[in-house]
Amino acid sequence: MATLQINNLHAKVAEEDGESILRGVDLTVESGEIHALMGPNGSGKSTTAKVIAGHPAYEVTEGEITLVLDDEDLADVDEEVPPEKREWDLLDLEPNERAALGIFLGFQYPAEIEGVTMTNFLRQALNAKHEEREELFEDEDDEATEDEDDAGYDTSPMEGEADDGEIGVAEFQQLLKEKMELLDMDEKFAQRYLNAGFSGGEKKQNEVLQAAILEPSVAVLDEIDSGLDIDRLQDVSKGINALRDEQGTGVLQITHYQRILDYVEPDHVHVMIDGEIAESGGADLARKLEDEGYDWVREQVYGTA
Amino acid sequence: MSSDQDHLKETDTEARFEFKKEERSSFQADKGLTEETIRVISEDKGEPEWMLKRRLRALEQFQEMPMPTDWPGQPDLSEVDVDEIVPYIRPDVETRESVDDWTDLPDDIKDTFDKLGIPEAEKNALSGVGAQYESEVVYQNMQEQWEDKGVIFCNMDEALREHEELVREHFMTKCVPPSDNKFAALHGAIWSGGSFVYVPEDTVVEMPVQAYFRMNSEGMGQFEHTLIIAEENSEVHYIEGCSAPKYSAFNLHSGGVEVFVDDGAHVQYSTVQNWSKNTYNLNTKRALVEGDGRMEWISGSMGSKATMLYPSTVLKGRGASDNHITIAFAGEGQNIDTGAKVYHNAPETKSTIESKSVAKDGGRTNYRGLVHIADGASDSSTSVECDALMFDNESTSDTMPYMEINESAVDVAHEATVGKIGDEDVFYLQSRGLDDDDAKQMIVSGFIEPITEELPIEYAVELNRLVELEMEGSLG
Numbered sequence: 025m026a027t028l029q030i031n032n033l034h035a036k037v038a039e040e041d042g043e044s045i046l047r048g049v050d051l052t053v054e055s056g057e058i059h060a061l062m063g064p065n066g067s068g069k070s071t072t073a074k075v076i077a078g079h080p081a082y083e084v085t086e087g088e089i090t091l092v093l094d095d096e097d098l099a100d101v102d103e104e105v106p107p108e109k110r111e112w113d114l115l116d117l118e119p120n121e122r123a124a125l126g127i128f129l130g131f132q133y134p135a136e137i138e139g140v141t142m143t144n145f146l147r148q149a150l151n152a153k154h155e156e157r158e159e160l161f162e163d164e165d166d167e168a169t170e171d172e173d174d175a176g177y178d179t180s181p182m183e184g185e186a187d188d189g190e191i192g193v194a195e196f197q198q199l200l201k202e203k204m205e206l207l208d209m210d211e212k213f214a215q216r217y218l219n220a221g222f223s224g225g226e227k228k229q230n231e232v233l234q235a236a237i238l239e240p241s242v243a244v245l246d247e248i249d250s251g252l253d254i255d256r257l258q259d260v261s262k263g264i265n266a267l268r269d270e271q272g273t274g275v276l277q278i279t280h281y282q283r284i285l286d287y288v289e290p291d292h293v294h295v296m297i298d299g300e301i302a303e304s305g306g307a308d309l310a311r312k313l314e315d316e317g318y319d320w321v322r323e324q325v326y327g328t329a
Numbered sequence: 330m331s332s333d334q335d336h337l338k339e340t341d342t343e344a345r346f347e348f349k350k351e352e353r354s355s356f357q358a359d360k361g362l363t364e365e366t367i368r369v370i371s372e373d374k375g376e377p378e379w380m381l382k383r384r385l386r387a388l389e390q391f392q393e394m395p396m397p398t399d400w401p402g403q404p405d406l407s408e409v410d411v412d413e414i415v416p417y418i419r420p421d422v423e424t425r426e427s428v429d430d431w432t433d434l435p436d437d438i439k440d441t442f443d444k445l446g447i448p449e450a451e452k453n454a455l456s457g458v459g460a461q462y463e464s465e466v467v468y469q470n471m472q473e474q475w476e477d478k479g480v481i482f483c484n485m486d487e488a489l490r491e492h493e494e495l496v497r498e499h500f501m502t503k504c505v506p507p508s509d510n511k512f513a514a515l516h517g518a519i520w521s522g523g524s525f526v527y528v529p530e531d532t533v534v535e536m537p538v539q540a541y542f543r544m545n546s547e548g549m550g551q552f553e554h555t556l557i558i559a560e561e562n563s564e565v566h567y568i569e570g571c572s573a574p575k576y577s578a579f580n581l582h583s584g585g586v587e588v589f590v591d592d593g594a595h596v597q598y599s600t601v602q603n604w605s606k607n608t609y610n611l612n613t614k615r616a617l618v619e620g621d622g623r624m625e626w627i628s629g630s631m632g633s634k635a636t637m638l639y640p641s642t643v644l645k646g647r648g649a650s651d652n653h654i655t656i657a658f659a660g661e662g663q664n665i666d667t668g669a670k671v672y673h674n675a676p677e678t679k680s681t682i683e684s685k686s687v688a689k690d691g692g693r694t695n696y697r698g699l700v701h702i703a704d705g706a707s708d709s710s711t712s713v714e715c716d717a718l719m720f721d722n723e724s725t726s727d728t729m730p731y732m733e734i735n736e737s738a739v740d741v742a743h744e745a746t747v748g749k750i751g752d753e754d755v756f757y758l759q760s761r762g763l764d765d766d767d768a769k770q771m772i773v774s775g776f777i778e779p780i781t782e783e784l785p786i787e788y789a790v791e792l793n794r795l796v797e798l799e800m801e802g803s804l805g
Contacts, residue, residue, distance in 0.1 A: 120760075120762050135751065135754040139774065145761075149758075152767060156762060
């Protein structure tokens with residue numbers, strides 16, 4: 025079971041005199057848990073999500089983000105993983121390395137990439153993740169003896185035959201089909217370009233699909249419920265529950281509204297105000313926020329509304 | 330997956346551009362361009378008198394015309410000194426005729442083309458193939474089934490001997506006269522090699538025919554001529570691939586392409602070119618399209634130090650149509666100036682131009698286009714779309730679309746986008762596990778997808794690979 029630990033995280037916009045946004049965030053998410061992160065606009069929720077994933081627009085000025093992995097998370101790694109490779113300081117890693125370790129970020133506004141089909145993209149992403157994992161967990165003594173095999177074409181941008189250790193086209197298509205059925209997604213999605221021309225709801229469903237394919241230990245979902253009608257909200261919620269129940273993914277769900285929490289019952293609810301977690305509690309806390317807004321939290325923290 | 334794709338996958342593409350052979354030639358013209366040189370070339374080839382006359386007339390025109398120098402954003406051609414190039418090299422192939430059996434080629438030439446993947450592509454996907462080494466076509470083959478239908482695919486020198494009247498009528502007369510521009514004139518004077526394609530009426534050549542041009546020697550010029558004649562209601566897809574290894578001296582490529590599309594015929598001309606980064610690539614390509622005929626130009630321009638290339642189409646007959654798809658890629662020190670020209674000279678003619686360019690590491694891409702709609706070309710329509718993608722603040726891209734519309738009952742659309750490769754897009758893909766390079770590469774592959782989609786699979790794979798190598802900066 026993986027644990028994502030955020031300690032005293034401070035971050036600012038990565039430019040000279042950049043605005044300071046996070047001012048000491050503490051948060052622990054274990055796989056299999058669902059956390060809701062709530063709070064008013066501008067309180068730093070999305071920034072927290074992006075900093076976890078390694079967005080270059082933000083600079084961490086203080087604090088740590090650590091990912092601790094156990095045997096279950098490392099079941100796919102062939103060799104015995106030594107203790108020093110079970111605990112990772114994410115701030116030292118590139119976004120793709122964080123992804124390879126099991127961090128997933130579901131975007132509020134996913135990028136639209138023309139000309140790249142969903143199938144091609146997802147298969148490449150999955151293969152890239154596996155390859156990066158191998159490198160991260162590779163015994164360092166072996167590393168020196170490895171040839172530089174990057175010079176040629178291991179993978180073609182066209183959907184060619186799989187190389188060793190990669191998931192092949194047929195195998196991948198089967199996997200994709202299963203995951204799409206799980207999410208009630210139309211098969212046609214597979215041949216569409218990544219998010220290009222997708223409706224808001226389709227994009228959100230697609231984010232959940234990607235998490236289902238990549239099987240992260242911890243998924244941070246940034247306002248996955250925004251812009252969804254009730255049917256789509258239910259589909260997306262079903263997908264999130266499946267991530268937890270079937271893959272044991274830990275979910276940090278960023279949201280403004282109680283609405284999605286009716287379908288995805290959180291184990292923990294946190295309220296973020298002005299770049300810190302001001303209040304934490306159980307599912308009740310979200311309902312209280314729905315009824316009473318955020319002012320009472322602010323009052324409690326600062327003694328003023 | 331077919332075996333030719335396997336081959337393409339396995340071949341180390343990078344090596345394709347690094348290896349070069351010892352120069353081998355049985356006859357090499359002196360450097361520079363004089364009347365004497367041209368007489369020697371023409372005599373060596375055993376040409377008819379009228380061709381020599383055309384060459385000499387073109388030489389005069391070349392000498393009269395000034396170099397283009399003052400176009401906005403134009404590539405610098407000051408290094409192009411015709412007196413410094415070797416205009417003609419005949420490779421030392423014993424027969425002096427191109428061979429039609431691959432095994433008959435000398436080993437080093439065979440090896441060159443093997444590395445480039447030519448014979449494999451032929452076996453599986455082509456109606457015919459020609460391979461030019463330096464100035465002469467050394468290999469030419471056409472599947473029997475097409476020969477039986479009267480389709481001709483041979484090299485230009487052979488065409489001049491075997492089909493003299495067809496050549497005499499079409500060669501640099503109505504389509505690309507030497508007077509068109511300085512480099513068309515140069516080409517007319519010292520052209521050598523190239524392809525001749527003739528498709529009789531009502532004949533559809535289902536598989537593409539291919540020609541491959543390889544410039545192997547240092548400081549040479551390559552001036553191949555391609556002449557395609559598609560008679561009424563015929564159909565053919567011609568593909569050309571080009572490359573040259575890297576040398577310190579500059580190379581000059583100045584090809585000429587003439588396409589005749591008769592009533593109701595359909596010609597697709599596709600090319601993926603990858604010149605070494607000291608090659609000047611200055612070509613003239615034009616199609617004349619009769620009523621209801623259809624011309625398609627698909628080009629991927631990679632490599633070269635400077636490219637100036639604007640394939641053009643004259644829509645002569647009612648209902649004729651034209652489609653241009655071009656992609657340009659410019660890295661450090663490269664100026665790729667490409668575009669398209671379309672002349673709507675008849676009613677109900679239609680054209681579309683899609684241009685995509687990618688610039689990185691201070692490279693420069695230009696789109697230079699002209700759409701002319703003549704008075705009387707009513708109910709015609711044109712749509713131009715140019716998209717430029719840039720990697721950094723050092724790279725440059727300009728769009729120069731000219732439209733001359735002399736008729737009111739027409740439909741004209743133009744759209745241009747210039748964008749820097751989006752940091753958010755890259756981050757999105759990185760968050761899914763792709764590293765920075767792979768993420769950018771995926772965005773570029775997607776960007777050029779409309780081109781690759783139009784090409785046969787072997788070429789699509791090849792083009793994507795070239796882009797990959799460009800992105801890694803590993804092509805010299």
